[in-house]
Amino acid sequence: MTSTSPRIASIGPAQHAFAHQNVEGCESVTSLLAGPRYDVVLLNLPAPLAAQALRELRQHALYRFNLIYCAQAEDPLCEALSDGPVPVDPQQLLAEFQNWKERYSQLDERVLQERAEARLLAWLWLRLPRQVRAVRNPQAAGYYEYPLLAALTGEDRRGSQMVLLQLATQQGYLAEGALIDRLRLCSNCGSGRLNYIDVCPECQSIGIAREPSLHCFVCGHVGPQERFLKDGALLCPNCMTRLRHIGSDYDRPMENYRCRDCRAFFVDAKVQARCLDCGEAHAPDELRVFEVRNYTLTDSGRLHCRQGFGAVASEQLNALGLISVGTFRYLLDWLLQLQVRHDEPLFSLLGLRFVNFAKALESLGEQQATLLVDSLVDRLLEGMRTTDRCTRTNEECLWLLLPYTGEEGLNTVKGRISKLEELFAASGAHEIVLRMAGVTAPGGLLEGESAELLMARLTGELD
Incomplete structure (x- = not known):
């Protein structure tokens, strides 16, 4: 990366048009990595294929920090890993590359190789004001992922990635953005795949069922309807009062339950959150609350990068x-x-x-x-x-x-x-x-x- 004008490669079925830029075409990421290193990469691919290519390039040491643009419509994963749409004006691309090149020259590559935190801060600093973006992924245990962290750290474990985010935030290098979502996660394994189920408050059995019940206004007794039936009439089993008129003598509570295992009779069932990954059961207030946010580089983080991390x-x-x-x-x-x-x-x-x-x-x-x-x-x-x-x-x-x-x-x-x-x-x-x-x-x-x-x-x- 010593020339004034960047060497640009395009991946896709057709070369992206740039009137006065020499864009070299590549068929795939594999062919790109097999050749000489380029300064800028243009992905002329549909969003799912572009996202896959971005993951491969961001994980590779040669293209981890390089400017990579998407020529077609982006999905959230592309937005998290790319530098956005291809600039319409070639001069804008040239200006962005020159700014990137100046900043990259101030970084200590040895530190970037050794420290994942430095790679994350450098990636953001090279392309201000980009963010560490959270992307919704139903296949992930926590329903959200930070693809940039996974690519730059080489860690697939979500716990390690979150520790890196928390440390950088505590050191003042990153700042939390707007709240995107709030999740409740299993306290044991951190999964968000939870099943909320009603159980018996006495024996914790899930074998409960609604059962008609009556409420006697005379003595206040509440019990199953079958216990009030005697010789075809309604009679309170507690005070033996004959109940004739609903609303004045008795009423029907909205919900009552009977446990089929221990035969307990109760008005409100107990709610359990059962993790579908590890099987642990928790009370809802025992779940770990996780707030999903994007993260931006702070002024202290910019200074840390400008000084070359040391x-x-x-x-x-x-x-x-x-x-x-x-x-x-x-x-x-x-x-x-x-x-x-x-x-x-x-x-x-x-x-x-x-x-x-x-x-x-x-x-x-x-x-x-x-x-x-x-x-x-x-x-x-x-x-x-x-x-x-x-x-x-x-x-x-x-x-x-x-x-x-x-x-x-x-x-x-x-x-x-x-x-x-x-x-x-x-x-x-x-x-x-x-x-x-x-x-x-x-x-x-x-x-x-x-x-x-x-x-x-x-x-x-x-x-």
């Missing part, structure tokens, strides 16, 4: 205190609690926002933007102590937690950081504006303020 800048920041947003808030909450209980220690919190930073990255391009980020990090690290901690909530916002730093020290840090604007002017990113908002404990704190509320207050000042 680039120099990331390693330097990790060595000097770059931590996840959740850990940063935990430490800030801990310091706030110490302030409430012991009136110490003294500390400062500083928020930085590089306004229009994301826009500047787009105009500069991925390569130059990465160099700018590295220079920015190097200059920032020069003044950091090993006890300081920092985090990045998105591409524009950086937070510094400075223990034992008062207002004077905070102002010194602000003055040093303000000089970073020189880097923006030197790199041609003139539209970037640096904003700062800080607070020093205990004087700048509000009563009952948590880490989340404090950072939200400063975010308002940064905006």
Whole structure:
């Protein structure tokens, strides 16, 4: 993938028409894999065949991340694995490929081979704003599957795939999308194939049947209708009252049941959920609730990809205190609690926002933007102590937690950081504006303020 124009292959009975692009035709995925590697693949196949081809290509190391478009109508499986319909304008395809190529050059292929999480994040980053899509599959035990996870991880076990999603979400790299469905799954094997059945509340037998019953208004007795019949008349077996008029002397309850095994008589049956895969029986409230969602790449995930899953800048920041947003808030909450209980220690919190930073990255391009980020990090690290901690909530916002730093020290840090604007002017990113908002404990704190509320207050000042 060294040429400016991408090498394009088409799989299908006929070559997809591109007026000024040289598209090479292949009969099948097998013939494509047998030849030289192409940059872009066009699938001119019906949806079921295109979906099968996509599964094979996404599982193959050579085409795992490549741009693959569908020339015909897509089904949900194609939408989850492809890059969408073939762009009508060849220049659009060329622009998408150039953007893909720039980003791919920043990735560490060694890490991609070793870590399934890195492959997932990289796939999303290379084609923003694509999602990890859930696809309904009646043949799957959970009725939904994530075909992209299965292809990139090589794992057919749904449990392993969900663990990967949960870990990436907890680390802040992925964000949950809108709720698609809510399933109840077997607590034993995780299957969604459940049979809800009424059973006897006494012996749990399924041998129950509705049985006519009567309700005596005089004494309140409820029993089978046959016990009220005596010599052709209705007589309550409990109080021996003769029942003549329905509605005034007695009525018929809507539903009553008799167990054929233990002969128990009851009004409401007990509901059991029996798994059709493992055979376990559960009460409905014991089932595991699973919410089906799509997942998108967060700002932290984009930054993680841009830094190559372990680039120099990331390693330097990790060595000097770059931590996840959740850990940063935990430490800030801990310091706030110490302030409430012991009136110490003294500390400062500083928020930085590089306004229009994301826009500047787009105009500069991925390569130059990465160099700018590295220079920015190097200059920032020069003044950091090993006890300081920092985090990045998105591409524009950086937070510094400075223990034992008062207002004077905070102002010194602000003055040093303000000089970073020189880097923006030197790199041609003139539209970037640096904003700062800080607070020093205990004087700048509000009563009952948590880490989340404090950072939200400063975010308002940064905006």
